[in-house]
Amino acid sequence: MPIDTITKAGRKRYRWSFKRVIDNRSIRKTKLLPAGISAREADELARKWEHEIYAIASGARKPVVTIGECVQAHVADRSRHWKDARKRIQILEKWAPEYANQDATDLHEWSKHFVGYLRAARDHHGRPKPQLSDGSVRNILAYLRAAIKYAHKVGRLETDQTAQLVIPAVKNERHHYPQRREMLEIARVCENREVRAAIRIAFYSGMRRGEILRAKVTRYGYSLEDTKNGRPRIVPVHPRIAVLARRIHFTVTLKQFEMEWIKAREAAGHPDTKFHDLRHGAASEMINAGIDLFTVGGVLGHKSVASTKRYSHLVTARLADAVGKIGQKKQGA
Known part of the structure; x- marks a missing residue:
C-alpha cells in the first residue's frame, strides 16, 4: 500500500496508490489523502481502504460510493x-x-x-x-x-x-414590508429609467429582480418560463404598470441595476431597504386586501406552502382586527 508524497497547490500532500490482481481481476485505485494528516494517519487510512477493496472483491461488502x-x-x-x-x-x-x-x-x-x-x-x-x-x-x-x-x-x-446531514439553521428572514408610499419615494428619485420601472413592477407584481429583467409580456401577463422553483408561471399585469409592461425593454446589467438601486434608496431616505423587500411589500398588500395565503403563494411562485408561511403573521393581524369588531354596533342600529 504505497503512500507517495506530492506537492499540490504549493502544499505537501499524501497520495495512496493501489494496484493488485484479485480473483483474476486487475484493480487499480488512486486517492489523494485529506490535507493536514500525518504520515501515520495516512498509513492507517491506506490500510483501511485496502481492506475495503479486498472485502468488496470477495463479496463480503458492497462497494462504497463516495x-x-x-x-x-x-x-x-x-x-x-x-x-x-x-x-x-x-x-x-x-x-x-x-x-x-x-x-x-x-x-x-x-x-x-x-x-x-x-x-x-x-x-x-x-x-x-x-x-x-x-x-x-x-x-x-x-x-x-x-x-x-x-x-x-x-x-x-x-x-x-x-x-x-447536520445542516445549520439560518435565521435571516427579513420582515420589512414596504408600503406604496415608500416604493414611490424610491422610484421618484431613481435616475435610471429601467430601474425606476422595475421598482414599480416589483411592487405591483411580486416578481424577483431576475424575473422582471427576463419576463416576456404576453396577452395573459408576464410570462416566466424559467423560475426559481423550476416551474413556469404567468403573473397578471396590474393596471398601474400596464404602460411600463408595453414600453420598457430591459437592457440594464445587474451591476448597473444594483448601483442605481442603492443610489435611489439612499436618496429617498431608505438606505436599509432591499429590492427584494418590494416583493414582500406586494405580498403584504395582497394579504391586507383579504387575499388568502394560497393565492398569494401562487402569485409569488412559491413551490410549497412553507415559503408563504412567513406572511402568516400578517393574516393573524388582520384577523385580530376582524375579531375586535365583534359586538360593535353599527351607527343607527
Missing part, C-alpha cells in the same frame, strides 16, 4: 441546466478535499466535523482561513445533498441518507 463520486456524476449530468453552474462548481472544487472520499451513506458524524471546519478560523495546517457564515455553510451542504440525492435517483446509491 460523496466525491456523487458530485462528479451530478456535475457531469446536470450542470448544463444550472443557472449558477460556474459558481457552484467552483465551490464544490474548493471543498472537494474535505468530502471527496467520504462514504455517501455515512453522513452524520462527518457533516458535524465538516460544519465545524467551515466555521473554524484556521485550516488543517493551523493557518488563518475565512470563517464561513451559517448561510454559506448551508449552501455548500445543499449542493452536496443535491448530488447525493441525484446519485440515489439514478441508482448509484441504494439508499438516500441525506437526512443524517
